[in-house]
Amino acid sequence: MGKPRLNHPMPSVRGTGTEPRRLLAAIDAAVTYYRAQLEHADGPRAYLAERGLGVLVHREWPWRIGYAPPGWNSLTRHLRASEFTAEELVGAGLATRTRDDPDRLIDMFRDRIMFPVRDPAGHTVAFLGRSSPVVDEDVPKYINSPETAIYDKGQLLFGVAEQQDRIAARWTPVLVEGPADVLAVWLSYSRSGRTGAFALAPCGTTLTDTQATILRQLPGATQGLIAAFDADPAGHAALDRAWQLLRHPRPLGPLLAADFSVGADPGDLLCRPNGKAQLRAALRRQAQPMLDRVVDHRLARLVERHPRLLEDIDGRCAAVRLLAPLLFEAASPDEAIRVARRIVAQTGAGVDTVAIAALAHLEQVIHHLRPDTSGQPGTA
DSSP: OOOOOOOOOOOOOOOOSSOHHHHHHHHHHHHHHHHHHHTTOHHHHHHHHHTTOTHHHHOOTTTOOEEEOSSSSHHHHHHHHTTOOHHHHHHTTSEEEOSSOTTOEEESOOSEEEEEEEOTTSOEEEEEEEEOTTSOTTSOSEEEOOOBTTBOGGGOEETTGGGHHHHHTTOEEEEESSHHHHHHHHHHSOTTOSSOEEEEEESSSOOOHHHHHHHHHSGGGGTOEEEEOOSSHHHHHHHHHHHHHHSSSOOSSOEEEOOOOTTOOHHHHHTSTTHHHHHHHHHTTTOEEHHHHHHHHHHHHHHHHSTTGGGSHHHHHHHHHHHGGGGGGOSSHHHHHHHHHHHHHHHOOOHHHHHHHHHHHHHHHHHHHSOOOTTSTTOO
């Protein structure tokens, strides 16, 4: 299958005094080093196997997962011996200078499972590092390469370069939170299948306008675009942001949201019995309209802040007033009617209450659109 023309923005080169080709060479050498370290890292290998990702330990391409050992400067010493300079290692985001001694370098990633981040041309430009499962809870679960002359994390989505065949085949894109979720979806579909889904993830950031544009331009987005986030507050916030960025201009296909139980995500489903089938079902048959899930999340946040909100008519009316603006984010009258019915069902308010709140919101919008004529001749 040929590569589709996705019109991806390329990472900008800001100029750091080091040549981009040398930064790319340093990162590629780091990929090889991390791959070799994974072969002897029993703990990370066992963790990947438990998560259903064990096959990727032995299969190098296309993901090239590795492991950064726990030493302070293991990678730095290895690459310096390969004649990479300190400036190149810092410029590539592989090492950082210590505060006490700027001449001393330490590795950016230590004791982490490493997921290379590639640009659309296939160059590895950065890493996402997942902490060891046995570390303290206060250690960040993921850390991301710093932005460099060859890497702007808001411009890329993890998984694009590795899944060009599925993109070209117009499979349905799925937006997920992290690299493990991308790999879970990848393993759940056979490459020989005529239809399927593939997942992409932001690179350690909330979804950006540029990333939303990339998603809308994917060939498979004409059939639909699915968001598959964790069923927790962070996942709900990510879904709300995805809705705001993806709904306008709206892709030709529907915007959907996978429905996971609390504490579950694509990566969790993969390691369960019959997990691949469960994940495929969650992404396709059980997916709901994204706007419906946004309504649910906003109401849940209101009730969390005001537990007795829906116990009386005043509270229900207040909830409806806060949800009514979502009616105007619907793509069609039919969708607006469906959302109105959902608000009625979820709040216990009457249809007339929803209609009045919608009209009040519309009047407020029209009022703000009117030109301000105060102070002009002939005005009272």
